[in-house]
Amino acid sequence: MRAFKENMTGYAFISPFIIGFLAFTLIPIVVSLYFSFTNYNLFAPPKWIGLDNYKKMFTADPRYWQSLKVTLIYVFAGVPLRLAFALLIAMMLNTASKAVGLYRTLFYLPSLIGGSVAVAIMWRNVFGDLGVVNILLDLIGLPVVRWFGDPTAALWMLIFLSVWQFGSSMLIFLAGLKSIPRSYYEAASVDGANGFQQFLKITLPMLSPVILFNTVMQTIAAFMTFVPAFIISKGTGGPLDGTLLYSLYLFIQGFEFFNMGYASAMAWIMLIIVGILTVIIFTTSKLWVHYESEGGK
Template structure:
C-alpha cells in the first residue's frame, strides 16, 4: 500500500538573512541622510570652533607654562609665570584698578538703565525714538572713535571744562589727574547703558498693571511698589544684566588704552588688567606671562559666574514658581 509523503518542514531562515522591512530601511536611510545634512551644515561652525577657539585656547594654556617672546621657541618653565604674577606689584595695582572700576561702574549701569527704563515705561510719546536714541551709545561706546572723543571731552580744553568756565569754575585735565582719570572711564561705561535699558524696559512692560493696582489698594506707596512688585519680578533680568555687565567690565580694554595713551594713565590710575596683559604680551613680548595672566582672568570669571549662578536660587524669582 502506497504511503503519502508529506513535505519536510523547512527550517526558519536565520534572522540575519531576512530582508529588512522596506519601511524600516527607508526610515533608517532618511535618518542617516538627515544626520549627514545636519552635520554638513554644522561643519563650518565646528571647524571654526576647533581652529579659531579651542585650538588657540589650548595653545595659550601651553604658553602660560613657558617663556615665550614671539621670536624664539617656547621654553618650558612650569609654574614660573604664575609664581611671578604673585610677586608682580604692577599686576596687583592693575587688579585693584579693575576691581574698583567693576565695583562702581556695574551698579551704576544697572541703576541708571533701570531708572531710564522706568521713565520710558510711562507711555510717553515718541517712545521708539527715545528707545533708539538711548540704545545708540551702547553700539559705539567701546569703539576707538568714542574713546578718542571722550579724551577730548575730559581734556584740559574739553567740553566739560568749557561748561565749567561759563560758571566761573576753572577746570582741570580730568584724564591727566590720577584722582579723576578712572572716574572718566566709569562715566563712559555708564553712558553705554542702552542695551541693559532695553532689556529692563521689555521686562517692565510684561509686569501686569493689576499687581500695581492691588498694591496701591493695600496702601503701598511708590517706593514700596517698586521694592515689592517691580524688583522681584525683574530679578531674572537683573541677574542676566548683572552677569553680562560684570564680565564686560572685567574685560574692558579699549577705553583705557585710548584715553590713557596705551600706558595706563597717570600713575597707573587707569591700568586695567587687560591693558597690563596687552602691554606684557605685545609691548614687552612676554607672551608666556601674558598667557598666564589671561588664564588667571578666565579662572576668576568662571568662579564669579559659578558663584552668581549658585546664589541666584536665593534671590532670583521666576514667574512659574509656586
C-alpha cells in the same frame, strides 16, 4: 545607508560652526594654556618653564597687582552704576508715548558706537583740561579737575564712559518691565501703596531675574574692557597706572613686551577670577532673585 546620508547632510550644514569653534575657540584656548607654562616671545619656539609665569605674576610684578586693583574698582563701581542708570532710563521709557520708540533708539545709540576708537577719542576731548566737563564745572562754580593728571579722576572718567554705554542693559530691563502685569500695580494702588513702595515690593522682585542676567553679563564685559583704556591713556595705562585695566596690561605684556607666555598666564587667571565672581553671583542670587513660578523668594 539612508540614515547615514541624512546624518552627513546635517553635519555638512553645521560644519562651518564646528570648524570655526575648533579653529577660533577650542584650539586657541588649549594652546594658550600650554603657552602660560612657557617662555614665549613670538619669535622663538616656546620654552617650558612650568609655574614661573604665575610665580612672577603673584610675587614679582607690582604692575600686575595694580592692574587687578584698577580693574576691580572699575567693575565694582561701574557695573552697579551702569545697571542703576539703565533701570532708571528703562522705567522712564516704559510708557505709552508715541515718541517712545525714538527715545529708545537715541538712548541705545551710545552702546552701538560705545566701543569704538572714535568715541574714546571724543571722551578724551570732552574730559580734557579745556573740555566740556571742565567748562561746565567752572560755570557752576566748582573747581576744574585734571582728569589726565590724577589717577583716581582718570579711572572715574573710564567709569563714566561705561555708565554712558547703558543701552543694551536698558533694553533688557525694558523688556522685563513690559512683562510685569499691570494688574499687580493696580492692586497695590487700591491697597494704598505709593510709587516707591510699588517699586520695592513689585518692580524689583519681579525684575530680579533680569537684574541677575544683566549683572552677570555686564560684569564679564567690564573685565574685558580694553579700547577706552588703551585710547584714553594712549596705551600706557597712565597717569601713574591709574587706568591700567587688566586687559590693557595683558595687551602690553603680550604685544609690546612680547611676553606671550606671561600674557597667556594672565588671561587664565582672569578667566578664573571671572568664573569665581560668576559663581558667587549665582550662589547669592538665591537670597534675592524671585521666580514667579516658585511663588516667593
